[in-house]
Amino acid sequence: MELKGKLAVVTGAGNGIGLGLAKRFAAEGARVVVSDISPELTERAAAAVGGPARAVDVGKAKDLHDFIAWVEADVGPIDLYCANPAIFSGPEGGNFQTTEETWELSWQVNVMSHIRAAKQLVPLMMARGGGYFLQTLSAAALITGPSAVAYTVTKHAGLGFAEWLVINYGDKGIKVSCLCPTAVQTRDNQFDPATTMGANIGLVQTPEEVADITVKGLAAERFLILPNPAVGGSFRKKAEDYDAWLQRSITRMKDFRPPSPFV
């Protein structure tokens, strides 16, 4: 997809990867609508990008519907919709300690928001010849790693939905890319080497690097956009011998894992 002249919507654009994408899409010549759950961060992003803006919690079905309807009616037809924010639970506080509330929130934000946006936009996009969805997932959608259980499971579900979407609507002009980063420095102390995770994380990228790789992935209309090239190799090895991959992962996870609540 050529971004110049297109209308792009970036949700969760107040910080991190979403802000990096919004700024870069604007620099490529797209008109960018920015949105975040936080009104203050939405305003900050709007000031950085220069486009229309409105705060929305994508995890709330009616609010998300009204937001998309507002963009379509008052700003213009959406060419590229980026479902970007996610609930990240853990790893240090997660796994079987994950509460029902965190599970529910993770489903709403990490999965249902993608499904609801597509359900609303696909008929509109099809009627005008096509449209594009960029789903920010994670390497955790492809390869189960040190992330907490609710995050891992819902990111896999996000990938399942993205595959379903392109398989069922790809012949009707609907295009989908899944951005699957590993570690991106979006907040202070996020990969603090003093933590189990931080000490073992490996390559850490910036939102700007991820945005650059995303723009190239969108230009090539690649389904999987992998900022860390090692992820593609791991995914391939997993598919080639699932059992060997599981055994390697059991050993490797000892470097990352916080103490189990069961021991």
Ligand SMILES: NC(=O)c1ccc[n+]([C@@H]2O[C@H](COP(=O)([O-])OP(=O)(O)OC[C@H]3O[C@@H](n4cnc5c(N)ncnc54)[C@H](O)[C@@H]3O)[C@@H](O)[C@H]2O)c1
């Ligand atoms: N940072 C990483 O290392 C990393 C790695 C892999 C995948 N990802 C994925 O990238 C995406 C963005 O992560 P990030 O690190 O840039 O996060 P971030 O916390 O830096 O920014 C996320 C933004 O989304 C907003 N937000 C949170 N909940 C929202 C909601 N319900 N509705 C609307 N906005 C909401 C926040 O206010 C924040 O401004 C997520 O899907 C995450 O899973 C991040």
